Each structure stands twice: as structure tokens, then as C-alpha cells.
Amino acid sequence: MKPTKEALSQLRVVEIGSSAATSYCARLFADFGAEVWKVEPPTGDPIRSSAPLTPAGQSAWFAFLNFNKSSILIDAADPRAVKRLTLLIEDCDILVDGRDVDGANCPPVDVTAIRKRRPALIYLDVSWFGQDGPYAEFTASDSIVRALAGLIKLVGPVEGPPLHAPDFQTGILAGLWGFIAAASSVFGRMQSRAGRSYSLSIFEACISLSEYQLFEAFQRGDVMRRIGINRFWPNFPVGIYETKKGWLGVTTITPAQWRAFCDMLALPQLRDDPALVLGADRLNHVEEIERLLIRRLRKRTAQQWFAEGLKRKVPIVPVPEMSDLLQDKEKIERSAIVPIRLGEETALTAGSMQRLTLTPPRRGGKVPCPGERQAFTNNRPNSTTGVSMFLDRSGPAEQPLLGTRVIDFSMGWAGPLCTRTLADLGADVIKIEAIQYPDWWRGVDRRPDYVNRQMYEKTLRFCMMNRNKRGITLDLTRPEGLTLAKRLVAGADIVVDNYSVDVLPKLGLGYEVLRRLNPRLVVMSMSAFGKNSAFRDCRAYGSTLEQGSGLPSVVGSANGPPVMSHVAFGDAIGGLNGCAAVLVALIHARETGQGQFIDLAQIECMMPLAAPWIIIQSLCGTSTRYGNRHPQFVPHGCFRCAGEDGWIAVAATDAGMWQRLASVIGRGDWAADPSLKVADRRRSMEDTIDRAIEAWTRTRDADQAMFQLQAASIAAGVVRLPIDLLKDPQLRYRSFFQDVERAFIGLHPQSSIPIREGARPHSIRRAAPVLGEHNTEILTGLLGLGEPEIADLKRKGIIGTRMLSEVELSQRRSSQETSTI
Incomplete structure (x- = not known):
């Protein structure tokens, strides 16, 4: 696919105030060609002085957040300051406002009055905790917000203290949410010509990471405690271990992975112990198991164990140091590592991870000096609006993606979070599962008792990630199921999957096939390592992504092991990056009629969290760990x-x-x-x-x-703790948790998205689907099938509403093999 013009080159963005979240949000627009004007006081954005500093005294954090922008200095003491800033805002498409975090001596402007004159203006206001509530006036920092959001207490030694990761996380998380809000508004404006005004709470944005543990604790009881460095409930082993040379990230979730891991280490006594089948069971024997694991793992190098893991389909990965990342040719070729200029210094840092293939992001760039304007070649459609001319089809205020259809082949956390966010913003998301292989977040236990009691309908984690979606079952390994899936894709705007890279192509649903069915289609593969990666066959979870990203090497004490920050950090980060990527491609498709393929490597999405350390490593040859x-x-x-x-x-x-x-x-x-x-x-x-x-x-x-x-x-x-958030006074005041009724579970809380257009959060329109709940509705309503056809599909097991157990699945395979002889 030949690259075309930059996807967002028609947009102009103005950034005021000072916050990492607004800076990162605006930089993501710059990555795809938008003209970004950063307004600073004569002394510069306060983040310009943030440590760590380069040898020339430049802030590595500021550099990462601001390359490819222009800087405009406006002195609040200048009598013309308000007029200058007002005119600048009136000539932009998007205003990103970080003044509630740090005003940075920005001249006072009346945004409400400007929006009345410019109703197409998109406005994003970012604050630590939101505009109201008991925390609204709190003084905060990155670590303070993460502590309150339940992201610190479960990390570190049992006796404490809980361990902080470096102070560069809330800006990335909230910046992604801000970009999602603004980009979805751009798309909505293409339909209605009206701008939107969003507010974003950084605190609430961080709950994207803690909600999994929160709802697991809500369902299973207050069972989570800090259980040691690189240990997390409910799975074990999920951690980082020393080998003969280097550190190894290990994740065992399914019973098959545990058995294969034990075979790899020649530990049959662990493999065959019925008390150790599930991760929660193994947590009761941590010390005993680790004594055996550690002794075996130290006999070979991390790279040797990784090679063995590939053969056995065990999710293990070498844990790199910062220096390893900078020498990784694959990451450089994929622009996960890019060059940037900071004054007289040339450094390397994390690039844009939204890997669009037709309209790729810029590869690095220049960090503006105070008052420096970059040269841009983009041509705005007109000087005042930048709005594409589309039919006025305005919909409900909180649904900018209304009328957009998504076919969701994803499972677990990362892909479903991407598509849940699209659904929360109004898209019609159709989730495709199979009774043979439903979403594994319904449960990996396939024993008859689990299936017969329909426990797969009672997992709150699945309900958390799949609200506002419709659900259908299709056996994609059978011609009838594949044909129906293709018909759904032909009428869709977006397809998302987070399988291994070869799964959909082998089923007959590769990008070239889908492209012929629907040239406007945006197709995103959210694999762990990327379509053409040397690691493409490595099995991975969100924990694997963190382990392999380099982030653990900058967490913890200088003399200690690399430290994980979360049970599955990579999932939520991958999901939000995926959503951001889809929105960019969707805007381009709506404007040009061209769909495209997005090759998102989730492991790369973790790298911005260590971006300042990558810069320092590239310039100094070393990086420092600070502990807490x-x-x-x-x-x-x-x-x-x-x-x-x-x-x-x-x-x-x-x-x-x-x-x-x-x-x-x-x-x-x-x-x-x-x-x-x-x-x-x-x-x-x-x-x-x-x-x-x-x-x-x-x-x-x-x-x-x-x-x-x-x-x-x-x-x-x-x-x-994550469970404490249900009683948090700020979240209760802001009605952040919404009660939702669902079959098999009853009334249960759901977390809201952290962006809102008014005082109330976006509403949750429907609970997560039970297995195959919307089979008839979708097959008749969208595809026009009649009752006899649907009955035949049920009889053949192409569709269904009940998960098959291991025994039933084996019997069905045998029956199908016999029928083909």
C-alpha cells in the first residue's frame, strides 16, 4: 500500500497551559501532520525544566512531548496578549487546554465566547480530578494521582513500601484519552459541522489501568494484597526472573501454558499436581514453586529460554535494558525508535505507535526552541474552519461515532477496550465469538462443570470490557460462518482483531480479502509484536508486553531486579493506542474514501512510558533508577x-x-x-x-x-487498593461508577470513560452481551436471513448460545472429521 498525504494535515491545533497530558495529546495530532501551535510564556513551558535533563540541559520529558510543534511566546503582561491569543484560537480547529493543571502564565481568554463565535471549534479541557468534587482543588503530581487511582499499592515488597514507577505515566494515559476525545470530535464534526467541548479527568483516565483489578476484587472479594516484587494476583507465575544471562519475563495463564512451562523446565511434579492447575491455586504455593523455578531458570540464558518458549507456545520474553532497545534494529526500522533534534543535540526516543500503513506518522522531528515556528507544507481546506464538506447528520450529543459500524474479532482486554471505547462514543460494535472458542475473558476453564453452570456468563471482567456492544457467534472455520462474517464486514467501517498475526488470514479474512470486499474499510491488527516482527510467533499477554518493553528496567532500586508495575500493563495501553489509531484512519477514510491497514504492535505502545529514559540513554549511554x-x-x-x-x-x-x-x-x-x-x-x-x-x-x-x-x-x-475506588469520595461525587443490570450477574457497577461533555458521564446504553445474544437480531436485521436459515445454522453449530466444554469440543471435532472421510 503506497503511503499518501498525512492524515490530519487539514487540522490546526492550539495548545495552552502546561500539562504532560495536553502536550502528548497535541503531539499525537502533530505526528499525523496537524499544524500544532504551542503557546508558552516568555520563560517557556514549565515542563522545559523537568528532569531528567540532557547533557546540554534540555528536558528529555519536554522533548518527547513536543517534537514537531511550533512554539509561540505570548507575554500575559503585554496589553495585546488576550487579543493575540483569541485570534490564534479563532483560527484553529482544536483547542487543547492544560491551564487547570498549570496555567503557565497564560493570558485569560473567554473560551465560551469564542465557541459561540466559532461553533465548529473543538475544545478539550484537562484537569487532575475534574472541575468539581472533594478533590477538585487538590494539588497533585503524576505519582499522587497514580496512588489514588490504585496503581501503586499492589506493587513492591510485602512489607512495603509500595513501589512507584517513574513519573511519566499519567501524561501518556490521559494524553491518549484526550486525543481520543478530540479525534472522535473531528470525525463527528465531519458529519454535523458542530464542534464539541470535552473535559478530561487525569485521575479518571488512570482507572483504565486499575479497573480490571477493581472489578475482579468486587466479584471475588477483597482478596488482593501486595504479594511481592513481580507478583500479582490472580495468576502465577507472572513475573521477571534471573537467568544465567539476562532477565526473563514469564506469564502462564492457561492450564496448557503451565504444563508446557513445567515440561520446558523438566518439572513434572509441578505439571502433574492437580492442586496447581490454575494460577490462583499456584499462588497458594508461591515460595515452594519459585524455589524450583529459579534454580532451573539460572541454568540457561534468557535468549535460550525464549527460543524454547517459542517452540512450546509459552508466553516468555527477554527483559531488555534501555541500551538493548536502542540497538534493536527492528524497532528502529518500524519507527518505534525515532531520531529527534533538541537544540544542538540529536537523540533517540519512542516514536508514534499508531502504525497506519497508508498515512504513517512522522518519523521523529525537531523540538521547538521557545518562540520557534516550524515550517509546514500542509494546505488547509480554508483558513477558518478546516471542516470537510459532509452532509449534516447530527446525532445525540455524546455519540460522535453514531452511524459507524465496527466488526470486533478481539478477545481479552486490549482489543475489547479499543472497541468498547468506540462503542461508548456511539459506534455500533458487533462482537464475533464462537461457541467453540468464545472470548477467553469469559474464562479459560473448559471443564464440564464450569460450562454446565454457565460460569462463562458470570465473569465481571468480560462484562466490563464489552458493554455497549452487540454479540454474535459464528464458527469462522466453517464456510457458512466465514461467508456471514464477510457479509458483515462488507457493510462495516472498521475491523479490529488482537489475535496472533496469522489467525484471520488463515481463516480467509486477511486484509487483501477484506479490502476487496470494502475498499473504505479500516482494518487493525493488534498483535503483540507486529505483522512482520521476528517475534511474531511469540505468545503474549499484557504482562509480556510490559516485560519486553524496557519499562521494568527503569523501575525499582538501582541494585534490584527489573520491576513490573502492573499485572497486565500492556493491555490497557495497547487498547487506547489502538483506538487512537483507528480514529485517525477513520477520519482519513471519511475524507478520501480510502481505507487502510493498521499494523499495531502492542509492545511498542508501552515504550512512550519510558521515553525520557530512552533519550537520556541515547545521549549519555546510561540511565538511572530512582526507586520511589x-x-x-x-x-x-x-x-x-x-x-x-x-x-x-x-x-x-x-x-x-x-x-x-x-x-x-x-x-x-x-x-x-x-x-x-x-x-x-x-x-x-x-x-x-x-x-x-x-x-x-x-x-x-x-x-x-x-x-x-x-x-x-x-x-x-x-x-x-483498586477495590477502594468504589468508595472514593471524588468518584462517588462525580457518579463515575454506573450501575448496570445484566443476566446471570444482576446489578453491577461499570466505570465511565474519563471524558465528558457536561456534568454527567457518558451513559452506558446496554450491558455486555451474553453468548450469541444478538444472533437473530443481526442475522435478520442486517443480513436478511429467514427463520429456516437461522435454524439450520444452529443445528450445524455455526451459531449458538452455549459454550462447548472440552469434551463436547473433542466430540464435535471427531464428528466433523468422520463426516469428511
Whole structure:
């Protein structure tokens, strides 16, 4: 497929205020050709001073967030400042506003008045916690928000403290959500010519990562606790282990994977133990199992074990260091690693991971100096709107994707999160399963008792990821099922799958086949490593993606092992990147009539989370691990509170906050010491400061300590478990959890998406489908089949509403083989 013009070159974006989330959102538009104007004060965006710094003193974090943008300096003290900024906004398509995070001395502008004059303007306002609620005025930082969102407490040693990952995560997560909001608005505007105004809570955006554990705990009870570094409930082993040379990421989910892993290590006693069939069972014997695993794994290198895992279809992967990523030819060829210019320095960093093949993203670029305007060659359709001329078909306010149809071949978490988000925004998503092989998030247990009690309809994780969708069953291995799938695809806009790269092509649903059926079709393959990767045959889960991304190598203490941050980090990140990629391709298809293939490698989607470290490694040949400390903020960490496993995250992000913190904990002498205004001076006595903070927090409940510190405008947040979020006062105030009724489960909570157009969250229109729930509705309503045809499909097992057990599946295979003889 020959690349064409940049997909978003018709758009102009203005970015005001200062936040990592808005910067990353705007940079994603720049990646695909949009003209992005970053408005800064004369002193520059505050993020320009964020550590880690390059040898020339440039911020690696700022560089990653802002290449390919133009910088415009506007001095709020200039009498013409408001008029200049107003005119700039009136001539753009999208305004991305980070002032609620940091105003960055931006001139005050009346966005409401501008939107009345320019109703086509798309507006995105980003804040830490939303505009209302008990946390609305909280002082925050990346780690504080992650602590509150349940993303820290389950990581680290049993005795504590919980472990922080580096401070570069909320900006990526929230930036992706911001891009999804704005890009879906661009698409909606192509139909209605009306802009939209979205608000985004960074805190709520982070719950995309914690909702899986939250709802598992809701369904199974409050069973999750911190169980050690690189250990996560409910599966085991899922972690990182030392080998003869290098570290190895291991994930065993299904009983077959566990058996194959034990065979690989020559541990038949573990393989054959009936008490160790499922991961939750193995968690009861962690120490005993790990003693055996570790001894065996140290006999061979990570690369040797990886080769063995490929043969046996076991999800294992070598865990790279930052230096390994920079030497990875495949990642460089795929533009997962790209060159950027920072003043006189040339560095490498993570590229755009939305791998569109017809309209690919830019390959690296230049970081603007303050006030520097980049040269652009794009031609806007007209100077004031950039709106394509399409029929006015406005729909319900919260559904910009209304009228769009998605055929969803995905399973588990990553693909279903992508398609759930599309469904939440109004798309008609048709989920295709089979009674022979339903979505594995319904359960991997195929024993008759599990199937006969219909336990596959009672898993809340499946319901969480598949709301607002319609569900159909089709056996794609049979001609009748394949024909029906092709007919559905012919009338769709988008196809998404997250199988291994060869699955759909082998079934007869490869991209070239689908393209002939529907030239406007956007087809996305969300494989683990990419269509042409040397690792394409490696089995992978969200945990595998984190293990192989390089991120664990910058988490934890300098002398410790690489540390995972999440049970399946790669799934949610892959899903959000997939949604962003689809929206770019959908905008291009609507404007040009050209569909395209998206080769999304989920492992690459994890790399932006380590982007600053990649830059520093490329320039300095080394990178630093800080543990719970911070390259810029002192103090910074998790501190024990009263009660069982109570913790609070605290960060002093500037000198004034440090002085207030010192006063609150009773160290007025520190607050008055002018030398301690300098972070480097405080760093020299950081152990002493940490002990003083903990002496104060130990006498207080975590919530009490948080509100007391926040009353003094000190960044602090309770380190919560995911299950705690159901009672979180901010989320309850904002009605973040919506109660949904579903067969087999009854009334249960669902988390809202973190973007909203008004005070209320986007509504959840329907519960997740039971297996084959919409077979008749779709086959008759969309494909025009009659009752006799549907009855014949049921009789042949092409469609159905009941999952087959292992025994039934084996019997059916035997019957089919006999009938073909």
C-alpha cells in the first residue's frame, strides 16, 4: 500500500497551559501532520525544566512531548496578549487546554465566547480530578494521582513500601484519552459541522489501568494484597526472573501454558499436581514453586529460554535494558525508535505507535526552541474552519461515532477496550465469538462443570470490557460462518482483531480479502509484536508486553531486579493506542474514501512510558533508577500511616511546597532554612527528611493525613487498593461508577470513560452481551436471513448460545472429521 498525504494535515491545533497530558495529546495530532501551535510564556513551558535533563540541559520529558510543534511566546503582561491569543484560537480547529493543571502564565481568554463565535471549534479541557468534587482543588503530581487511582499499592515488597514507577505515566494515559476525545470530535464534526467541548479527568483516565483489578476484587472479594516484587494476583507465575544471562519475563495463564512451562523446565511434579492447575491455586504455593523455578531458570540464558518458549507456545520474553532497545534494529526500522533534534543535540526516543500503513506518522522531528515556528507544507481546506464538506447528520450529543459500524474479532482486554471505547462514543460494535472458542475473558476453564453452570456468563471482567456492544457467534472455520462474517464486514467501517498475526488470514479474512470486499474499510491488527516482527510467533499477554518493553528496567532500586508495575500493563495501553489509531484512519477514510491497514504492535505502545529514559540513554549511554524518589522533587515517596498497610504518597514539587510541608510536620526550622529551598540541598539529607515525614504520617490515618496536607496545598494522596475506588469520595461525587443490570450477574457497577461533555458521564446504553445474544437480531436485521436459515445454522453449530466444554469440543471435532472421510 503506497503511503499518501498525512492524515490530519487539514487540522490546526492550539495548545495552552502546561500539562504532560495536553502536550502528548497535541503531539499525537502533530505526528499525523496537524499544524500544532504551542503557546508558552516568555520563560517557556514549565515542563522545559523537568528532569531528567540532557547533557546540554534540555528536558528529555519536554522533548518527547513536543517534537514537531511550533512554539509561540505570548507575554500575559503585554496589553495585546488576550487579543493575540483569541485570534490564534479563532483560527484553529482544536483547542487543547492544560491551564487547570498549570496555567503557565497564560493570558485569560473567554473560551465560551469564542465557541459561540466559532461553533465548529473543538475544545478539550484537562484537569487532575475534574472541575468539581472533594478533590477538585487538590494539588497533585503524576505519582499522587497514580496512588489514588490504585496503581501503586499492589506493587513492591510485602512489607512495603509500595513501589512507584517513574513519573511519566499519567501524561501518556490521559494524553491518549484526550486525543481520543478530540479525534472522535473531528470525525463527528465531519458529519454535523458542530464542534464539541470535552473535559478530561487525569485521575479518571488512570482507572483504565486499575479497573480490571477493581472489578475482579468486587466479584471475588477483597482478596488482593501486595504479594511481592513481580507478583500479582490472580495468576502465577507472572513475573521477571534471573537467568544465567539476562532477565526473563514469564506469564502462564492457561492450564496448557503451565504444563508446557513445567515440561520446558523438566518439572513434572509441578505439571502433574492437580492442586496447581490454575494460577490462583499456584499462588497458594508461591515460595515452594519459585524455589524450583529459579534454580532451573539460572541454568540457561534468557535468549535460550525464549527460543524454547517459542517452540512450546509459552508466553516468555527477554527483559531488555534501555541500551538493548536502542540497538534493536527492528524497532528502529518500524519507527518505534525515532531520531529527534533538541537544540544542538540529536537523540533517540519512542516514536508514534499508531502504525497506519497508508498515512504513517512522522518519523521523529525537531523540538521547538521557545518562540520557534516550524515550517509546514500542509494546505488547509480554508483558513477558518478546516471542516470537510459532509452532509449534516447530527446525532445525540455524546455519540460522535453514531452511524459507524465496527466488526470486533478481539478477545481479552486490549482489543475489547479499543472497541468498547468506540462503542461508548456511539459506534455500533458487533462482537464475533464462537461457541467453540468464545472470548477467553469469559474464562479459560473448559471443564464440564464450569460450562454446565454457565460460569462463562458470570465473569465481571468480560462484562466490563464489552458493554455497549452487540454479540454474535459464528464458527469462522466453517464456510457458512466465514461467508456471514464477510457479509458483515462488507457493510462495516472498521475491523479490529488482537489475535496472533496469522489467525484471520488463515481463516480467509486477511486484509487483501477484506479490502476487496470494502475498499473504505479500516482494518487493525493488534498483535503483540507486529505483522512482520521476528517475534511474531511469540505468545503474549499484557504482562509480556510490559516485560519486553524496557519499562521494568527503569523501575525499582538501582541494585534490584527489573520491576513490573502492573499485572497486565500492556493491555490497557495497547487498547487506547489502538483506538487512537483507528480514529485517525477513520477520519482519513471519511475524507478520501480510502481505507487502510493498521499494523499495531502492542509492545511498542508501552515504550512512550519510558521515553525520557530512552533519550537520556541515547545521549549519555546510561540511565538511572530512582526507586520511589524523583530526579527533581525532594522529598518524594510513599510513607507509612496508621492502620494495617496504610500508606500515603507525598511530593514536594517546588520550594514553597517544601516549606509548607516542613511546617505541617513540625519542622519549622527546616521551613525557615533558606538553603533548603534548593532541592539538591534537601537531597543530601533526604533520608532524614523521609524519617521525619513518616514519624508524622504514622500517627494518622491515610485519609486524615491526605486532607491535612492538601489543606496546606501539599501534593499528597492515599495509596489505595483498586477495590477502594468504589468508595472514593471524588468518584462517588462525580457518579463515575454506573450501575448496570445484566443476566446471570444482576446489578453491577461499570466505570465511565474519563471524558465528558457536561456534568454527567457518558451513559452506558446496554450491558455486555451474553453468548450469541444478538444472533437473530443481526442475522435478520442486517443480513436478511429467514427463520429456516437461522435454524439450520444452529443445528450445524455455526451459531449458538452455549459454550462447548472440552469434551463436547473433542466430540464435535471427531464428528466433523468422520463426516469428511
